[in-house]
Amino acid sequence: MSASPVLVLDIDGVVSLAQPGSAHPWHATLRADMGLDYEELVRDFFRGDFLEVLRGRLDLYVALQDYLEPRGLADRLEEFVAYWFDKDCVIDRGVLAQADAWRQRTDGRCFAGANQEHHRVAYLRDKAGLGAHFDEIIYSAALGVCKPERVFFTNAQARMGVAVAQSILFVDDKAENVDAARAAGWRAMLYRGPDSLEKALAGWG
Structure with missing residues (x-):
C-alpha cells in the first residue's frame, strides 16, 4: 500500500459547475x-x-x-x-489543470471521490474526458455507500491502496463531507473556488 501523497477531488461543485445554486444550473430550462x-x-x-x-x-x-x-x-x-x-457537464478545466500540475510536480496520485451512479460516471470519465485526469473515479454506487458516511472514506481508502490516511488530501464543497473525511483520518479542505485549491496544493506533497 502507498504512503505517497494522494489528492481526492469531489466532482459536483469542484470539478463540475452546473449544480443547483450555481450561476448556470443544469436544470435552468x-x-x-x-x-x-x-x-x-x-x-x-x-x-x-x-x-x-x-x-x-x-x-x-x-x-x-x-x-x-x-x-x-x-x-x-x-x-x-x-x-x-x-x-450537468460544465467542467472547470482550470481545476483539472491544477490537479495535473500537482501530480506532475509531486508524482502523487489523483482520484475523484464522489456521490455518483454508474452511468454518469461512465459519461464523465469517457465522454467528458475526466478519465485522463484521475487515476480512478471512486464513487458511491461502486462502494455501496454515500458521503458523508464514514464507510465511504474507509472503503475509498482501501480502494486507492492507501495505508496512511494522513497522506490523503480531500477537497469537497460540502462541510459535512469535509468533516467526515477528517473523522476518518484524512486531511481535508472545504473548497471555496480555484484560488483556495491553488493555495492548498502549493503546500501539499
Missing part, C-alpha cells in the same frame, strides 16, 4: 425543454429512488422509468438522461 418541473423532480425522484441509485442498489434507468412513466414521458427516458448528463 428543464421545463421549457422537457416539460418537467425541477422542484417536483427533486422531491419525487432525487430525494426518493435516486438515493438507492447512488448507493448502487437500483439502476438509474429503472428508477427513471418508474418516475417518468406515470407522467406520460417514458418514451423520453433516454432523451432526458442525455439532456441531464450534457447540461
Whole structure:
C-alpha cells in the first residue's frame, strides 16, 4: 500500500459547475425543454429512488422509468438522461489543470471521490474526458455507500491502496463531507473556488 501523497477531488461543485445554486444550473430550462418541473423532480425522484441509485442498489434507468412513466414521458427516458448528463457537464478545466500540475510536480496520485451512479460516471470519465485526469473515479454506487458516511472514506481508502490516511488530501464543497473525511483520518479542505485549491496544493506533497 502507498504512503505517497494522494489528492481526492469531489466532482459536483469542484470539478463540475452546473449544480443547483450555481450561476448556470443544469436544470435552468428543464421545463421549457422537457416539460418537467425541477422542484417536483427533486422531491419525487432525487430525494426518493435516486438515493438507492447512488448507493448502487437500483439502476438509474429503472428508477427513471418508474418516475417518468406515470407522467406520460417514458418514451423520453433516454432523451432526458442525455439532456441531464450534457447540461450537468460544465467542467472547470482550470481545476483539472491544477490537479495535473500537482501530480506532475509531486508524482502523487489523483482520484475523484464522489456521490455518483454508474452511468454518469461512465459519461464523465469517457465522454467528458475526466478519465485522463484521475487515476480512478471512486464513487458511491461502486462502494455501496454515500458521503458523508464514514464507510465511504474507509472503503475509498482501501480502494486507492492507501495505508496512511494522513497522506490523503480531500477537497469537497460540502462541510459535512469535509468533516467526515477528517473523522476518518484524512486531511481535508472545504473548497471555496480555484484560488483556495491553488493555495492548498502549493503546500501539499
